[in-house]
Amino acid sequence: MRAPAPMSSPGNRLGATLLLLLVSALFYGASFVKVPAIDHIADTYFSESIRSATLAYATIRGVNAVVSVVKESHLELAPAGVGITIAAGQILDPIDDMTERLSSVLVAAIASLGIQKLGYEIGTAISFKAIAIVLLLMVPLLWLNSVTLTTLYGPLLKLCLLLLLLRFLLPASALVSDQLYSHWLQPGIAGAVDDLSVVSSSYQSLSKLSPEQGGGFFSSMTTATSEKVEQIRAAFMQMVEHAENIIRSLLTLMTLYLAIFVVQVVLLPMLMLWLMLRIGKSRMLDILADSFRHKLTDSHDDAAL
Numbered sequence: 001m002r003a004p005a006p007m008s009s010p011g012n013r014l015g016a017t018l019l020l021l022l023v024s025a026l027f028y029g030a031s032f033v034k035v036p037a038i039d040h041i042a043d044t045y046f047s048e049s050i051r052s053a054t055l056a057y058a059t060i061r062g063v064n065a066v067v068s069v070v071k072e073s074h075l076e077l078a079p080a081g082v083g084i085t086i087a088a089g090q091i092l093d094p095i096d097d098m099t100e101r102l103s104s105v106l107v108a109a110i111a112s113l114g115i116q117k118l119g120y121e122i123g124t125a126i127s128f129k130a131i132a133i134v135l136l137l138m139v140p141l142l143w144l145n146s147v148t149l150t151t152l153y154g155p156l157l158k159l160c161l162l163l164l165l166l167r168f169l170l171p172a173s174a175l176v177s178d179q180l181y182s183h184w185l186q187p188g189i190a191g192a193v194d195d196l197s198v199v200s201s202s203y204q205s206l207s208k209l210s211p212e213q214g215g216g217f218f219s220s221m222t223t224a225t226s227e228k229v230e231q232i233r234a235a236f237m238q239m240v241e242h243a244e245n246i247i248r249s250l251l252t253l254m255t256l257y258l259a260i261f262v263v264q265v266v267l268l269p270m271l272m273l274w275l276m277l278r279i280g281k282s283r284m285l286d287i288l289a290d291s292f293r294h295k296l297t298d299s300h301d302d303a304a305l
């Protein structure tokens with residue numbers, strides 16, 4: 001490819017300089033403006049998904065807290081006058097293990113969403129500013145009148161186009177995530193959280209127990225059973241009765257938030273990287289960069305005439 005000729009006419013160089021300064025100022029000003037619809041959807045998605053994940057995490061910790069209180073107790077039965085003691089912890093161990101694992105998954109999901117949101121905000125804040133800076137750096141190249149330096153026009157303009165694409169790819173990825181979350185994941189997450197909230201809601205009353213009663217024993221052999229011990233018994237029976245629903249809801253949440261984690265951390269970043277590489281190597285981007293470059297450097301031919 002023939003290297004572009006340097007500008008020899010001060011008038012043409014002045015016109016190109018004013019054009020670069022004007023476009024740079026426009027991009028810099030646009031960096032403070034939200035893109036209608038696209039940025040709003042992205043902001044809403046990140047806010048709602050983080051809020052939903054935090055609510056799910058609080059619910060799971062509530063279930064885990066109830067399990068922890070009940071596990072420290074023993075259930076004493078007296079069928080036919082024969083006393084039998086059942087360790088509640090042995091019955092609730094599967095639920096306890098699942099809540100611990102799901103808590104770790106939710107922490108990872110919340111962290112990934114937070115990192116994605118931070119990356120989106122940084123990208124939207126600096127993309128247009130970076131384009132403005134690159135365009136400003138091109139101004140001295142116009143006045144140095146060097147054939148070697150004018151070869152930098154193409155790469156710099158190509159960098160500007162890539163930054164422009166990046167500015168819209170970031171909210172576009174959030175838009176894809178929003179559609180996936182709203183139509184496929186959110187209904188299942190909301191249903192599972194509602195099912196588990198029935199158990200976690202009992203933690204407030206259990207947390208009022210004194211240390212002695214919180215770690216006491218169930219007793220059905222006396223008629224003077226305390227109200228607080230009855231609360232532990234009720235919580236235990238509720239968890240045993242709804243054990244299948246609790247485990248199913250925990251599995252649902254674990255599956256859905258693992259899907260969110262995989263999409264946010266693995267699939268979408270890889271897809272964006274692939275698109276950026278494909279676009280960066282595409283002939284169309286070179287043609288666009290060459291077109292802008294020739295508009296800045298074709299004055300040499302005009303001056304020769």
